[in-house]
Amino acid sequence: MSEKLLELKDISVRYGGREILRDISFGIDAGEIAVLIGANGAGKTTLLKTANGGVKPASGEVLLDGKPIIKMRRREIAKRVAVVAQENETKFPVSVEEFVLAGRFAHSSAFGWETEEDELAAVREMKACGLMEFRGRSMNELSGGERQRVVLARALAAETGLLMLDEPTANLDLSHQALMFRLIREKCETRGLGALVITHDLNLAAAFADKIILVGGGRMIALGRPSEVLSAENLQSVYGIDVLIDENPSNGKIRVTTVYN
Amino acid sequence: MRSRYKIAAALFATLAASIVLAIAVGSENLPLFSLDAQQTEILFDIRVPRVLLAAGVGASLAAAGAALQSLLRNPLAEPYLLGVSNGAALGTMMAFVFFSNFEFARPILAFAGAGIATAVVYKMAKSRSGMSVERLVLSGVIVTTFLSSIIVLLTSLLDAAKLRSFTFWLLGDLSQASATGFYYVLAAAVAGTLVLSSQARSLNLLMIGERDAFDFGVEVKRVRLIIFTASSVLVGTAVAASGSVGYVGLIVPHLVRLAFGSDNRLVVPFSAVAGAAFVVLADTTARTLIAPREFPVGAITALIGAPLFIYLLRRAG
Numbered sequence: 001m002s003e004k005l006l007e008l009k010d011i012s013v014r015y016g017g018r019e020i021l022r023d024i025s026f027g028i029d030a031g032e033i034a035v036l037i038g039a040n041g042a043g044k045t046t047l048l049k050t051a052n053g054g055v056k057p058a059s060g061e062v063l064l065d066g067k068p069i070i071k072m073r074r075r076e077i078a079k080r081v082a083v084v085a086q087e088n089e090t091k092f093p094v095s096v097e098e099f100v101l102a103g104r105f106a107h108s109s110a111f112g113w114e115t116e117e118d119e120l121a122a123v124r125e126m127k128a129c130g131l132m133e134f135r136g137r138s139m140n141e142l143s144g145g146e147r148q149r150v151v152l153a154r155a156l157a158a159e160t161g162l163l164m165l166d167e168p169t170a171n172l173d174l175s176h177q178a179l180m181f182r183l184i185r186e187k188c189e190t191r192g193l194g195a196l197v198i199t200h201d202l203n204l205a206a207a208f209a210d211k212i213i214l215v216g217g218g219r220m221i222a223l224g225r226p227s228e229v230l231s232a233e234n235l236q237s238v239y240g241i242d243v244l245i246d247e248n249p250s251n252g253k254i255r256v257t258t259v260y261n
Numbered sequence: 262m263r264s265r266y267k268i269a270a271a272l273f274a275t276l277a278a279s280i281v282l283a284i285a286v287g288s289e290n291l292p293l294f295s296l297d298a299q300q301t302e303i304l305f306d307i308r309v310p311r312v313l314l315a316a317g318v319g320a321s322l323a324a325a326g327a328a329l330q331s332l333l334r335n336p337l338a339e340p341y342l343l344g345v346s347n348g349a350a351l352g353t354m355m356a357f358v359f360f361s362n363f364e365f366a367r368p369i370l371a372f373a374g375a376g377i378a379t380a381v382v383y384k385m386a387k388s389r390s391g392m393s394v395e396r397l398v399l400s401g402v403i404v405t406t407f408l409s410s411i412i413v414l415l416t417s418l419l420d421a422a423k424l425r426s427f428t429f430w431l432l433g434d435l436s437q438a439s440a441t442g443f444y445y446v447l448a449a450a451v452a453g454t455l456v457l458s459s460q461a462r463s464l465n466l467l468m469i470g471e472r473d474a475f476d477f478g479v480e481v482k483r484v485r486l487i488i489f490t491a492s493s494v495l496v497g498t499a500v501a502a503s504g505s506v507g508y509v510g511l512i513v514p515h516l517v518r519l520a521f522g523s524d525n526r527l528v529v530p531f532s533a534v535a536g537a538a539f540v541v542l543a544d545t546t547a548r549t550l551i552a553p554r555e556f557p558v559g560a561i562t563a564l565i566g567a568p569l570f571i572y573l574l575r576r577a578g
Contacts, residue, residue, distance in 0.1 A: 083473075091334055098465070154477075
């Protein structure tokens with residue numbers, strides 16, 4: 001059996017003596033979408049940063065393609081993992097094309113100009129994300145939904161085996177949320193990418209995830225297929241609210257409905 | 262690609278033209294092709310050193326400003342406004358007061374002062390949630406005023422004759438250019454600009470965000486150290502020779518970005534060339550407007566820079 005794209009083994013993370021994460025273990029295979037859910041402050045973003053080498057675990061090990069991440073340089077990591085983070089506004093007029101090309105940093109020399117290969121990859125992903133008409137525009141002129149697509153295009157242009165997405169659909173309207181997830185799903189299927197996605201939208205998670213990781217209070221509460229993880233008991237224990245779980249009659253996926261008392 | 266070469270050629274031509282102009286005009290206008298002995302002396306002992314010093318200072322401050330802006334994601338970052346120039350000025354004064362026998366103590370202590378001021382302002386401005394434009398500017402104000410008060414205390418130790426030339430120097434003054442002193446400023450300007458330009462691709466990612474840069478393969482800490490060190494060398498040598506010429510690092514990169522976009526592979530080296538031309542012209546203005554007396558060049562650059570600062574602050578906020 002080939003190595004997993006990503007494997008976390010018994011990860012614990014501490015910040016200034018306080019334990020943020022404890023004994024988290026899971027892996028991601030090629031073509032698999034794993035969705036990370038949990039309450040605010042549960043340590044989801046910290047877990048993502050740990051999986052990407054940005055946070056050093058107090059104990060445990062992160063493996064990328066079977067290699068320990070602590071032995072890898074930033075460039076080596078960036079060739080294997082591309083991140084879509086909650087984006088911040090830049091103060092400089094960076095064009096969409098320049099922004100997407102930034103995703104190619106690890107592929108060509110840190111000095112000098114991008115190669116033709118870099119340009120081709122950037123154009124391909126701008127097309128895939130429907131951004132060609134914006135390529136010369138400044139990032140600051142775009143709407144939230146358009147910017148989020150540019151951030152995804154940059155991650156895809158990096159041609160990594162693994163995508164990590166931190167709330168890629170925050171601030172997006174319904175149609176853009178669906179579009180975003182469909183793009184991610186399609187890329188994972190056609191290119192065999194693995195993805196680790198943080199989201200608060202449990203129904204999106206249910207519809208798109210192969211695997212859901214539920215974290216609460218820094219511990220892994222459940223891990224498995226959506227139908228296994230998204231139970232009323234699990235969600236009650238993490239979020240402290242009652243939910244109704246049933247099947248969505250139109251697509252057969254799990255449906256989570258909040259019960260307001 | 263071709264247009265880049267054209268732009269570079271045009272910028273270098275502008276620099277060359279402003280140097281020739283600056284050499285020819287002054288309190289004594291020099292007919293460059295028929296000089297008598299006295300005019301030749303003025304040319305090589307006074308005029309040329311001063312103009313080349315102005316070019317070196319302008320290139321240094323503009324390149325440092327451009328790189329710091331991208332690194333700190335703040336179009337208002339500028340060596341003078343961050344207190345870095347004042348750090349270098351304090352270092353220069355310490356060298357002058359305590360090690361006046363060693364000529365090289367001045368640039369070295371100026372570099373140390375610039376480096377310490379950079380590190381302090383960076384630590385002050387950084388918070389858990391990142392670094393806002395306003396927070397960095399305010400930290401710069403605090404560092405600047407704190408260092409200024411120490412400088413004032415030190416100047417009180419000087420006698421009256423030295424005091425006037427020091428006050429002038431603090432405002433940015435190129436009239437002290439010596440026949441040999443400009444060499445190391447020019448050398449530092451070229452070397453420092455090359456080092457900053459070598460990090461331009463990393464700066465392009467850092468300009469978008471520190472986490473973005475880290476995620477996509479930039480060794481953020483190493484690049485930051487290189488940029489801080491190189492810009493401290495640039496600012497240190499410039500200030501040791503000419504005092505705190507303000508706003509050059511704000512005005513020039515801003516204009517260069519307006520003309521050529523945000524790519525630091527163009528912005529950093531072109532800012533150096535344009536900055537050289539800018540200070541050469543500003544200094545020419547400073548010494549011809551009320552000749553034979555003259556203004557400190559820093560007053561001229563601040564007159565242009567302060568309104569631009571207000572404009573940029575309003576836009577950033």
